[in-house]
Amino acid sequence: MDPSDLRDVLAAVRDFVRTEVVPLEEEIDAGDAVPDRIVAQCREMGLYGFAIPEEFGGLGLTASEEVRLAFELGWTTPALRSLFGTNNGIAGHVLLEGGTPEQKREWLPRLASGEVTASFGLTEADAGSDPSSLATRAVRDGDDWVITGSKRYITNAPVADVIMVFARTDLDAPGNRGISTFLVPAGSPGLSVGPKDAKMGQFGAWTADVHLDDVRVPAEAVVGGPDGVDQGFRIAARCLAHGRLHIAAVCVGMADRLVHETVEFARTREQRGAPIARFQLVQGLVADSVTDARAGRGLVLDAAGTFDDGSDTVSGPAAAKYFCSEMVGRVADRAVQVHGGAGYMRGVTVERFYRDARLFRIYEGTSQIQQVIIARDVLGKAARA
Structure with missing residues (x-):
């Protein structure tokens, strides 16, 4: 994207986030839903397709451009980004990484416009960070595949x-091999979705169980067609690497907001007739959070650059996601500490962000999985059984 166009997009998103969404954060948290008018505005702004190529109706942002957009999105409730994050991220990239030309033409324009919302169905009760335990099965039956699992x-x-x-x-392939990805439309016979999960935080961002009871799909539903059979884990790994960069950038945006809230509180909250900003122990907490946020921003920008040029598409995204998801948790904890008792009360921004931030260390690969990825990348064969 032309630099001036990117500046315009970032400015528009920043204005939208801070003037339209931030005032609704408590409403979204309390009601566990993003208002329909905000969803419609996201579609109109092209946010459902920022990472989808222009030829399919998206904005076609590079990783370096996308993370700058994610910095802006991270300023507010994660529920906003969740609306369209999967279309651009791990679900949309399934098609970008492994889809046939026909599958891309059929689905990507609708994902980019927001006409269609996609989900990424990998995690299971006993298969989260380690897909080798995947129990959902697809059995060939004539020209169809029959899928069973949860x-x-x-x-x-x-x-x-x-x-x-x-x-x-x-079924005989070991570990992560022998896995395929299927496009399963909602409403398919045998497909059902459980009730919304009751989570600790990130209200307004909905998750639920998905059940597949002999769901029959045609052979064309295999992502990548015949060549995509048994290639699911390879596709998932590449999608997740891109998603980790995005999540890392969102964490930086949230850390920036938390620093802002901490600084404003320290400037205005008084003890003994003076703002607590004068207390050196408070200054130390602020300084640590500012340093953490700046370090995260630098790491994300560097990782995005090497992702774009292809020199590091594995450990860079993992390191960024690992550091930034842990970092935003530290920044949120300090923000609550500076706020004191007020920081533990519902209705205070830092309390909500404290709950919201915790999930980033878990999804798109836990911090421990990122450690393994980073270590194995640098240690090579010596680290593998």
């Missing part, structure tokens, strides 16, 4: 129009 904690499942379902197609 998925857990699937983002946007209650409103999804299509779910990218990962299922084991070669």
Whole structure:
């Protein structure tokens, strides 16, 4: 994207987030829903397709451009980003990374416009960070595949129009092999979605279980066509690497907001007739959070650059996601500490962000999985069994 166009997009998103969404944060948290008018504005602004190529109706942002957009989105409730994050991220990238030309033409324009909302159906009760335990199965039956199994904690499942379902197609293949990805439209016979999960935080961002009871799909539903059979884990790994960069950038945006809230409180909250900003122990907490946020921003920008040029598409995103998801938790904790008792009360921004931030260390690969990815990348064969 032309630099001036990118500046215009970022400015528009910043204005939208801060003038339209921020005033609604408490309403979204209390009602566990993003207002319809905000959803409509996101569609109009092209946010459902910022990472989808222009040829399919998206904005076609590079990773370096996308993370700058995510910095702005991170300023407010994660429920906003969750509306369209999967279309651009792990679900949309399933098609970008492994889809046939026909699948891309059929689905990507509708994902980019927001006509269709997609979900990424990988996680199961016993298969989260380690897909080798995947129990969902797909068995060939004539020209069709029949899928049976259950998925857990699937983002946007209650409103999804299509779910990218990962299922084991070669029951004898070891570990992560023998897994394929299927395009399963909502409403398919045998497909059902459970009630919305009751979560600790990130209200307004819906997740739910997905159940597949002999769901029959045609052979054309395999992502990548015949060549995509048994290639599901390879596709998932590449999608998740991109998603980790995005999540890392969102964490930086949230850290920036938390620093802002901390600084404003320290400037205005008085003890003994003076703002607590004068207390050196408070200054130390602020300084640590500012340093953490700046370090995260630098790491994300560097990782996005090496992702774009292809020199590091593995450990860079993992390091960014690992550091930034842990970092925003530290910044949120300090923000609550500076606020004192007020920081523990519902209705205070830092209390809500404290709950929201905790999930970032878990999804798109836990911090421990990121450690393994980073270590194995630098240690090579010596780190592998």
